[in-house]
Every structure is written in structure tokens, then in C-alpha cells.
Amino acid sequence: MKKVLAITACPNGIAHTYMAAENLQKAAEEAGIEIKVETQGSIGVENEFTQKEIEEADGIIIAADKSVDKSRFNNLLLVETGVQEGIHKADELINQIINEEADVYQTNTGETKEHKEKMKDKETQNPFYRHLMNGVSYMIPFVVVGGLLIALSLSLGGTATEEGIQVADDTVWATLLAVGEASFGFMVPILAGFIAMSIADRPGLAPGMIGGYIAANGGFYGSPEAEAGFLGGIAAGFLAGYIAKWIKSWKVPSVVQPVMPILVIPLLASIIVALIFIFVIGSPIAFIFSGLTEWLAGMEGASSIVLAIILGAMIAFDMGGPVNKVAFFFGAAMVAEGNIEIMGPIAVAICIPPLGMGLATLLNKRKYEKPEQEGGKAALAMGLVGITEGAIPFAAKDPLRVIPSLMTGAIVGSVIAMMFSVGNNVPHGGPVVAAFGAINGVIMYFVAIIIGTIVTALMVNLLKKDITTG
Amino acid sequence: MKLTELMTTELVETELKGTTRDEIIEELIHKLDNEGSIKSKRKFKKAILAREKEGSTGIGYEIAIPHGKSKAVTEPRVIFGKKASGVDWNSADGTLAKLIFMIAVPQENQGDDHLKILQILSRKLMNEEFREQLLQVESNEEAYNLLEEIE
Known part of the structure; x- marks a missing residue:
């Protein structure tokens, strides 16, 4: 016909x-x-x-x-x-x-x-990518609001101490910091929730957000220091989405039908996701965390360049996730022991992912959608005060192209810093610590940051295609 | 939504007096003004004539649907008028217009409901049987009852 x-x-x-x-x-x-x-x-x-x-x-x-x-x-x-x-x-x-x-x-x-x-x-379009995108698009405002508030309060209200940059209680900056942290707290649950919602519609939202919350709170699975971060959130979102979708497909008597989307599906899916996350995914994360920590401690005597490569890669790999935390805590522990030349390279690596992505969006607008371009500007601000999370929306959207670029830039930066013995007294990263006078070798600190940032930006733009041609 | 939610019995006239297109437009606008859904006769007429200038709304099948979207309109309205002897409306198929639906739509967006019902009316007018029924009505009441079916 x-x-x-x-x-x-x-x-x-x-x-x-x-x-x-x-x-x-x-x-x-x-x-x-x-x-x-x-x-x-x-x-x-x-x-x-x-x-x-x-x-x-x-x-x-x-x-x-x-x-x-x-x-x-x-x-x-x-x-x-x-x-x-x-x-x-x-x-x-x-x-x-x-x-x-x-x-x-x-x-x-x-x-x-x-x-x-x-x-x-x-x-x-690959459904995997579509679900991921849905989650990322809802997450971006939380990253931007949280990142900018934290950046503002740290840079204007913070003082550099051995425990990092501290904001005095009872100041307006402490309040702003708490609000920013609240926004950051929503980041992973929102990401996971809206991935799940993209897969299973509305019944997926609650199990996704709950799964994301568990991913973001290591206390659920005996790893209070290192939660699963945004990669864990992505896993939780997909898990919750497909479980909810599967329960949706059950044939149930018509009397049960009306309560399926609001009661049965969210309840069962949330329980299943929680159990899987706590017992199947959580313990390996805790295990990886302690394993990596020990391994890194054993590296102390190794060649400092090798150490810089490892630390740079770890910081940029999951941006606030367990691998990043291991490297960060290692650097912080070294500061406490009086060795400040480990934290120097780490401080460089910390700010390269957001700065690199911010620069990348400025260099080539055709490779980034409008909200990403805006996110890029916010990422720049976050990078200046050492908030690695600013790069998460980019990494979550296109992990295979973005994460290697972030890691490469961070490695380059931390190696340069290590070679020139850049030191840092404060367990925190980004140009802001230099402003607090915590850096030894300020010039090479900035050289390392700038070169690493440029490497990341050029590499990611080389790997990414223009958005119009898919 | 029903078509008659955009109409009242006052807005039906099965015996139009005018003998030319412009007289009939004037007559229908006058009724609309009496009913109170337009703020300015002059401005609404301008909108109606501007639309006619772009191309006659005499769509053939003995139907004309002069319509205007204007700030002068406060509520979406439809007026139905019948001219048994027909009037020249410069129609696409050369027929004289006997069934005239004047449509008044406010400038600002008031939701899509009235546009949807006008869409249904437009589609309904393509139905020959329905047109035949309209041509046969003998009183305003009969016409109104027939139009009440459109929803």
C-alpha cells in the first residue's frame, strides 16, 4: 500500500x-x-x-x-x-x-x-546514553549551585589550616557553605533518580534516588570515609531503573494494578536496590578503598614521579569517589607527617578537571550543548577553589572520552609539580590555596596547573565530536 | 468542550439581511458587539478584512468562515449566519456563500480549547451531510440545536 x-x-x-x-x-x-x-x-x-x-x-x-x-x-x-x-x-x-x-x-x-x-x-540513540543524559541534565543545577556556594564561602570566609580550608562557625560563610553542601548532597541521588526515571518512568524515581543516596553515603556499607561517588550513583540509577521496569512488567491481578506505580514498584525496587548496593557493590568499594590505601602507603619509597602519575590519575578518575578520596587522604596524611611535597601535586591535580573542562567549553562551543557551556563557566569558578566535582557533569555524560582526558591533564600537572618540588601545607587544592599562602613554589604551582588544564582541554576537544553531527 | 460554549442563541441568525459580503460582515460584527465579546467593532472589523485580503475565506461548498484574531476580542466566539439566497464571497469554487461562520479569537493565548473546537468544526464542515442539514434549518433554535452536537 x-x-x-x-x-x-x-x-x-x-x-x-x-x-x-x-x-x-x-x-x-x-x-x-x-x-x-x-x-x-x-x-x-x-x-x-x-x-x-x-x-x-x-x-x-x-x-x-x-x-x-x-x-x-x-x-x-x-x-x-x-x-x-x-x-x-x-x-x-x-x-x-x-x-x-x-x-x-x-x-x-x-x-x-x-x-x-x-x-x-x-x-x-543508544538508550544507555539517553538515560544517562537525563540524569546528568537534572544533576547539573545542583552541581552548579553547590559548587559556587562552596567556592564563595571557602574563598571569602575560609582560613587555611592543617585540616584543609576551614570556615569559622557562626559566620554567614559557614551558613552558605552548609547550603552549598546540601546542594552537593543532592547531586548523586538526583543523578541516580533521574536515570532510573528515564528507564522506568515515575515509579523509578524513588528507588533511583534512594539508591543514589546510599551510593553517596558510605556509612551504609561500612565505608564511611569513601562513598561510591557519582560512578556509584550511575550504577545505582541503572540498577533501580531496570529493577523497577522489571517489576512493572509483572502480570498482577487488576485489584493490585492501581497501587503498583505508587506502592509496590517503588517499595520493592528500593529494597532490592538497597540490598544489592549494600551487600554486593558496597563491600567491594570499602575493600578497594582500604586496599588502595595500603598500596599507596607502600608506594611511599617509590620514585616520586611514579607516585605523581598515580596520584594525578587517582584524583581525576572519579572526582570525589573512593579512588579520589584514597589519594587525597594519602596527601593529607603526609602533610600531617610534615611531608608537604605530596599534597602539592595533588592540589594541582584537584583543580585540573574542572578548569580543563571549563577551558574546553570556551575553546570549542560546537562540542557542547548550551547547558554544558554554562556548566563550563561554573566549572571554571569551582576549579579556582579546588572543587573537582565541577567536572562531574561532563564526566557522567561522556565518561569514556572525558575521564581519560581529565586523568591525562591531572597526571601532567602533578608530575610537573612533583618535579619542581611544589609543596602545600593545606589539604585542599586549586589556585585558592596559593592565595592563602600555603604553597611553596607558587610559580611552578601555577605553571603546572596551566599546562595540565591546557592538556585536558585540548585532549577532550580532540576526542569529542561536534554535537550537531552526533 | 462544546462548540456552543463559544456561542449563544443570540449568535445564530438564519435569516441574514445583508446582500453583499461587507454588509454581512457588518451585520455579524454588530451582533457580536451586542453580545459583548468585543471591545471595539472597528478594530475587530479591521482584523476580519485584513484576513480576507490575504485570501478569501469563502472556502467553497457554499461556506465562508471570516475570522479574525484581535486584541479587541475578549472571549473566543463563533457566530453562525445563513443567507438562503447566497452572497458572493469570491469563493474558491465559485459558489455563493450561504453558510457563514464568523470566528473571533482573542490575541492573547487563552489555552488551546477553543482552537481545538474550531478545528473540529472545520473538519465537520467538510462533511456534506452536515452542510445539507445546516442549509435546511428553518429557525435559529433549530440551527443552535444542530451546532450543539459539535464537541
Whole structure:
């Protein structure tokens, strides 16, 4: 059976659009062919074609008294006319397509291909990526709000101490810091919750957020010092989503049906996710944490360059997750022992991921969507005060390209700092500690940060493709 | 939503007096003004005539649907008028317009409900049987009852 598409539109979009649509549908029915009519009226576009329908169609009729974007219809038979013809000569228009008495529409602009690929992206995009993106997009504001508030309070209200930068209690900065930390606290639960919601719709939200909260709170699985971080949150989100989706597919008696989405699915999925996370995923994380800590302690005597490579890589790997924490605590412990030349390279590595991503978004806007470009500016601010988390939205969205770039930049930076014996008295990172006067070898500290940042930015932009071409 | 939610019995006139397109437009706008859904007759008429200038709203099948979107309109309204002898509306198929639906839509967005019902009316008018029934009504009441079915 022939398949025909039609678009109807008129200046006001109140009446003619729909009259033409009605008559085209009638005429198609009489001719025994399949038709889909997209109406572009004052309500907006209704009944919009999918890319698949356009690909399968034999031709397109455009009956419109205003301009209609034809770029979607490259290589299709096209009959283009006014809306009146659509009303009165619907059968003739349809016959023109059936008898192929129309020209094939060709466009020479690249626009069509782009549009097609975009549509295709939407439909056939890797579902894994789509779920991940959904989570990341909801997480970004929490990262930005939290990061900027923490940055502000640390830089304006902080003093450098041996325990890191401390903000005095009972000041407005302490309050702002607490608000920022609250926002950061939502980061991983929101990420996990909206990944799960993308997979299982609304019933997935609660199990996802609860799973994310557990991932972000190591106390649940005997690892209070090192929670699973955003990578754990991604795992929790997918776990919760697919479990909820699976429970949704159960055949249940119709009396139970109404309580499925609000009671049964969230409850069961939350319990299952929690148990899996605590007993199956959590303990290995705790184990990795203690194992890495011991291993790193054993590295103390090794070549300092090798140590710098390892530390740089660990700091940038999961940005606040267990691996990052191990390296950070190692550096902090060394400061306490009086060896400040471990924390120096770590402080460099800490700020390179957000600074590198921020620079990357400035260098090439075509590779980042609008919210990412905004996130890039916030990441720059976070990088200045040593908040590695600023790079998380980028890493969570595209881990395979971003994380290696972050690690490479951080390694380069920490090795440079190590080679020039940059020291840091304060267990904290980023240019801000230099402002507090905690750095020995300030010039090389900044040289290391700048070079590492540039390495990350160039590498990630080299690996990433332009967003328009997918 | 029902079409008659955009109408009242006052907004039905099965015996229009005007004999030209402009007289009928004037007559219908006058009714609309009496009913109170337009703030300025002059401004609404301007919108109606501007739309006619872009292309006649005489869509053929003995139907015309003059319509205007204007700030002068406070509530979306539909007026139905019948002219048994027909009037020249410069229609696409050369027929005289006998069934005239004047549509008044406010400028600001008031939701899509009224647009959806107008969409249903437009589609319904493509139905020959329905047009035949409308042409046969003899009183305002009969017409109103027939239009009440559209929802």
C-alpha cells in the first residue's frame, strides 16, 4: 500500500488547515492509500512525522498558504500547493503522488542531512546514553549551585589550616557553605533518580534516588570515609531503573494494578536496590578503598614521579569517589607527617578537571550543548577553589572520552609539580590555596596547573565530536 | 468542550439581511458587539478584512468562515449566519456563500480549547451531510440545536 504524507497550514491556522487535512484524509481513504497529515495551525504542529515515517513514505503533499520547512523531505516526491487546493482538490493531489506525476525534492544544503541525523539520534540513540543524559541534565543545577556556594564561602570566609580550608562557625560563610553542601548532597541521588526515571518512568524515581543516596553515603556499607561517588550513583540509577521496569512488567491481578506505580514498584525496587548496593557493590568499594590505601602507603619509597602519575590519575578518575578520596587522604596524611611535597601535586591535580573542562567549553562551543557551556563557566569558578566535582557533569555524560582526558591533564600537572618540588601545607587544592599562602613554589604551582588544564582541554576537544553531527 | 460554549442563541441568525459580503460582515460584527465579546467593532472589523485580503475565506461548498484574531476580542466566539439566497464571497469554487461562520479569537493565548473546537468544526464542515442539514434549518433554535452536537 502506498504511504503518503501531507502538511497543511494557513496564515491564521484556525480553519483552513484542518479543512484541508480532513479532505486529504477522506480522499486518501477513498483511494485506498495510507496517509498521515501534519497540521501546522495555531495550536502548533500536531501529528508530526517521525523520521521513520518520512523514510517509508512515497511522497509528500504540502498544501499551505505559509512557508513550510521542506528540508526534512529530501529525495521524496513533492507536491506543493495552496491550502485551498488541499480542500478542494485533495483527490487530485493524492493521485499526483500515486501516479508519480510529481518531482523529487532535492536540496543542496547540508541542512537536510543534519536534520535527519538529529532525528535519527533522537530515535535510535543508544538508550544507555539517553538515560544517562537525563540524569546528568537534572544533576547539573545542583552541581552548579553547590559548587559556587562552596567556592564563595571557602574563598571569602575560609582560613587555611592543617585540616584543609576551614570556615569559622557562626559566620554567614559557614551558613552558605552548609547550603552549598546540601546542594552537593543532592547531586548523586538526583543523578541516580533521574536515570532510573528515564528507564522506568515515575515509579523509578524513588528507588533511583534512594539508591543514589546510599551510593553517596558510605556509612551504609561500612565505608564511611569513601562513598561510591557519582560512578556509584550511575550504577545505582541503572540498577533501580531496570529493577523497577522489571517489576512493572509483572502480570498482577487488576485489584493490585492501581497501587503498583505508587506502592509496590517503588517499595520493592528500593529494597532490592538497597540490598544489592549494600551487600554486593558496597563491600567491594570499602575493600578497594582500604586496599588502595595500603598500596599507596607502600608506594611511599617509590620514585616520586611514579607516585605523581598515580596520584594525578587517582584524583581525576572519579572526582570525589573512593579512588579520589584514597589519594587525597594519602596527601593529607603526609602533610600531617610534615611531608608537604605530596599534597602539592595533588592540589594541582584537584583543580585540573574542572578548569580543563571549563577551558574546553570556551575553546570549542560546537562540542557542547548550551547547558554544558554554562556548566563550563561554573566549572571554571569551582576549579579556582579546588572543587573537582565541577567536572562531574561532563564526566557522567561522556565518561569514556572525558575521564581519560581529565586523568591525562591531572597526571601532567602533578608530575610537573612533583618535579619542581611544589609543596602545600593545606589539604585542599586549586589556585585558592596559593592565595592563602600555603604553597611553596607558587610559580611552578601555577605553571603546572596551566599546562595540565591546557592538556585536558585540548585532549577532550580532540576526542569529542561536534554535537550537531552526533 | 462544546462548540456552543463559544456561542449563544443570540449568535445564530438564519435569516441574514445583508446582500453583499461587507454588509454581512457588518451585520455579524454588530451582533457580536451586542453580545459583548468585543471591545471595539472597528478594530475587530479591521482584523476580519485584513484576513480576507490575504485570501478569501469563502472556502467553497457554499461556506465562508471570516475570522479574525484581535486584541479587541475578549472571549473566543463563533457566530453562525445563513443567507438562503447566497452572497458572493469570491469563493474558491465559485459558489455563493450561504453558510457563514464568523470566528473571533482573542490575541492573547487563552489555552488551546477553543482552537481545538474550531478545528473540529472545520473538519465537520467538510462533511456534506452536515452542510445539507445546516442549509435546511428553518429557525435559529433549530440551527443552535444542530451546532450543539459539535464537541
